Amino acid sequence: MAARELVVLGTASQAPTRTRNHNGYFLRWDAEGLLFDPGEGTQRQMLRAGVPSSAITRLCLSHFHGDHVLGVPGVVQRLSLDKVPHPVVAHYPASGQVFFDRLRHASVFHEVAEIQERPLTADGPIAEGSFGTLEVRRLDHLIESFGYRLVEPDGRRMLPDELARAGIAGPDVGRLQREGELSVGGRTVRLEEVSVPRRGQRFAFVMDTRLCDGVHALADGADLLVIESTFLDEDADLAHRYGHLTAAQAGAVAESAGVRCLVLTHFSQRYVEPERFRDEAAAAFGGDVVVAADLDRIAVPSRR
Template identity: 70%
Template sequence: MSVRELVVLGTASQAPTRTRNHNGYFLRWDGDGLLFDPGEGTQRQLLLAGVPSSAITHICLTHFHGDHCLGLPGVIQRMSLDGVAHPVHAHYPASGQRYFERLRHATVFHDRTRLHPGPIERAGVVAEGAFGRLEARGLDHPVDAYGYRLVEPDGVRMRPELLERFGLTGADIGRLRREGSLARADGGTVMLAEVSRPRPGQRFAFVMDTRLCDAVYELADGVDMLVIESTFLRRDAALARDYGHLTSAQAGEVARDCGVRRLVLTHFSQRYRDAREFAAEAAEFFDGDIVLAEDLATIPLPPRP
């Protein structure tokens, strides 16, 4: 059964709070599991969320500030302890290679992981698989940072009433889907378009520490779910700009302009007592589905239209 959902592991920014762990987000996408920005404490948060280390197939780091990567040693060592046998691909800014190596071998342990480093040199496709393609775009932050975009290829949805009309069953349906046409017993041909309708692929974007820039819009364009930092409220826009962050108002504007279906706000500064202000501010600009991320929450991708 296809399951596509975001498991939120942590939602704080630079400093954790009593209710918000450092960053951590696990995207369950059918048979793949993408772990984004494992901050300190991610190993325990995975346990509390019921996500085994064996579910991880890709680790994606946006940048090497501690609240986005200090949980990496524990995650790697847990995968080794659990005997995760499949390859796990790690994506991160190439300029931070020395930090990746330090985190990768932070302590002595019996390393049995099949971890495949994938340093990112430039924007573009960084991985392809059953999920489609994983893209990266360079963000505007004081250190090198990348946002990620997962794109599933467009497909088709078979229409049972039309399959029945043409007398198509079993293996013939699979052959028609693969080849695009099928010869009929009466000498005619059935085309795939005659018994199906287009099914747009789903899209997901992950945008962390950045000022507003073109790459934010490129990542968010037409996605079903946008997970985006909203570290500051609009009244502190100058601080956001100085430190290389977004406000919740800017997140709402991006979601509106890019046709996002579900907006997930996260990475909240500990200076604010009531996180509901972030959602209220974003809603001034975006009238769609807004989710205020909470630790250990599970957020499904919106179903296809």
């Protein structure tokens, strides 16, 4: 099981199909488990994908349209049914507080799990920890919507040959990483002499939106970009009218932002040929393109 991977739970948009459940995306990021936009049926999709409720540490909602949130009641109640011992932090637009209250208490159940509500009110960082920084940006949809971005701090990659040449091994490697320098055999060895910069990994999640500054800010340098591509370019006018992107627009964003792997999702039920989404995005983007399918598992690309 990969330490950092995306588990796709659903890929439909407004209406599910025989092969596509409503939205749902689980990001496993070391000890963190972020569940994004659980639409109707997410609890069952988690079972099919082998994602236990205990793996969830954060519930992240982009906006309050039903295909992105109608699975919240089942997920919240499952946390209590399974007696998940750790708190689960819930992020969602503050303007939809009344809807979150209704979803969280949609029916009678014995609530024992701890849900810590953290409503979103502005762009910027919303959580920091050993996993890095989780931040949000406003998007341009028919109602208030936010996209999410997870950024691991930059670090350094140790060079085994240089470490051996400097006579550093075992626990001393960790000391050097923590302290920045180490005295070895009468000389001072600096961390920069035995390592090279290592860029932290970046993940971005962009759901219902027109093109806007927030889309580009979220996608910037992402190793893995999960982005809606509800429409094909032939229906670009519809996409703009209803606050969505086309596959071609998603590909252009990924190319300009330097994305490594582009994951397309949130497909309108009007289309029956998923390869058309790949073709449109690939015409603008030279990196890896994944047309997401339910229950796909997509690894976060390894560090450069």
